[in-house]
Amino acid sequence: MREPNGLLAVGGDLAPTTLVSAYAQGIFPWFSDDEDILWWTPCPRLVLESDKIHVSRSMRKCLRQCEWTLRYDHAFSAVIEHCATVARVADGTWITPEMQEAYQALHEMGVAHSVEVYEAGRLIGGLYGVLLGKMFFGESMFSLRTNASKVAFIALSKACAQGGVELIDCQVDNPHLLSLGATSMPRKDFENHLRDAIKVSMKDILSNPLCLVPTRQQSLPERLGSIAAQSAEELL
Numbered sequence: 001m002r003e004p005n006g007l008l009a010v011g012g013d014l015a016p017t018t019l020v021s022a023y024a025q026g027i028f029p030w031f032s033d034d035e036d037i038l039w040w041t042p043c044p045r046l047v048l049e050s051d052k053i054h055v056s057r058s059m060r061k062c063l064r065q066c067e068w069t070l071r072y073d074h075a076f077s078a079v080i081e082h083c084a085t086v087a088r089v090a091d092g093t094w095i096t097p098e099m100q101e102a103y104q105a106l107h108e109m110g111v112a113h114s115v116e117v118y119e120a121g122r123l124i125g126g127l128y129g130v131l132l133g134k135m136f137f138g139e140s141m142f143s144l145r146t147n148a149s150k151v152a153f154i155a156l157s158k159a160c161a162q163g164g165v166e167l168i169d170c171q172v173d174n175p176h177l178l179s180l181g182a183t184s185m186p187r188k189d190f191e192n193h194l195r196d197a198i199k200v201s202m203k204d205i206l207s208n209p210l211c212l213v214p215t216r217q218q219s220l221p222e223r224l225g226s227i228a229a230q231s232a233e234e235l236l
Contacts, residue, residue, distance in 0.1 A: 006042030006172075013037070014102035016109060021209040023130050023137055025202070026187070026194050028171060033096045043187035046170040046177060050160040054181035059154075060236060062147050068124070068232040070155050071116045073219040076107045079114040079126040083140040095140060103139070106130060110217035112139075115152040115159075117232070124148045127156065129169075131223060132212050133198035136160055137169040151232050153180055158235055163224025167193055 008027060012018060014037065022028065022039060031038040055063070080103055084095035106112035111132070117125040125148020127141035136156070141149040157180075160168060170177045173184070185193075195202075204211055214223065221228035229235050 006040045007038060008041050009039040010036050012039070014098060016102075016105055016111075016213075017209040019102060019106060019130075020111065020132070020212055021205060023132055024194075024198055024200075024205045024209065024212060026169075026191050028137065028139075029099070030094055030171075031096075032094055040171075041187065042172050044184035045187055045190040046173050046182050047185045047190065048157060048168045048170055048177065048180065048182040050157045050165055050168055052181050053154055053157040053161075054179070055154060055235075056179070059147065059150060063151065063154075063232045063236050066147075066151070066232050067119070068148070068151060069118045070151075070229055070231060070234075071118065072159075072221055072228055073107070073113050075116050075123055075126075076112070076114040076128060077104055078123055079116060079128050079142070080104070080140070082123070082126065082142040082144070083128065086142040086144075103128065103130075108217065110214040110223070111212075113220040113223075115156050115220065117148045117151050117155075119145065119148075125152050127152045129156075131165075131220065133200070134163075134165045135167060135169065135194055135197035136165050138171070149176070150180060151235070153177070154235050155229055155232075159221055159224055159226045159228045162226035162228075163221075165197075165224065167197065 027041045103112050114128040124145045125143045129138040143149040170182045
């Protein structure tokens with residue numbers, strides 16, 4: 001559909017097989033608590049080439065001075081809960097309890113991952129998303145301190161670049177992510193890149209979406225085979 005941009009289907013469920021199959025086709029759920037499940041594939045698509053993250057001069061200063069630490073998949077449930085409850089400028093959260101349960105299930109299967117930012121042991125920012133093959137699909141982020149979510153996103157991009165994940169899906173235009181170097185990509189180009197990144201035939205995915213699930217649960221750096229930064233300063 002052209003209006004609203006990218007709305008593809010209504011209904012269905014949030015079972016792991018449904019979600020994995022949807023992401024593999026470039027489709028994601030996004031709906032409010034009082035709506036049916038809505039499935040989206042917008043055009044254009046906001047993406048970030050992982051090796052082209054933009055770190056401004058002021059952000060570099062923050063990375064040098066903040067003394068924040070980074071962890072991966074250590075507090076997934078806390079990250080998604082913060083993403084759901086942090087105050088939104090728009091019309092509230094779309095991360096319903098049903099959504100939280102669904103992504104927690106994906107996390108326990110080794111498909112959904114989090115990046116966390118800590119200050120003196122306290123979680124102050126982070127993000128979560130889905131990794132299939134060599135494509136990371138960003139879902140949501142939060143900050144309890146200025147720039148904390150940006151630090152998490154920079155850490156994600158660096159880990160992805162090291163691990164051969166060329167593209168991070170950011171879904172739709174967002175000034176926060178545009179400032180970090182995200183750009184718009186036509187849907188067709190995005191779908192072509194997605195096929196190259198996953199390298200499993202759609203026929204096989206549709207017949208058994210769980211073929212994309214890792215054989216065992218691993219942290220994001222382990223799945224990427226990357227040496228992930230453990231502090232904000234290491235991101236410089």
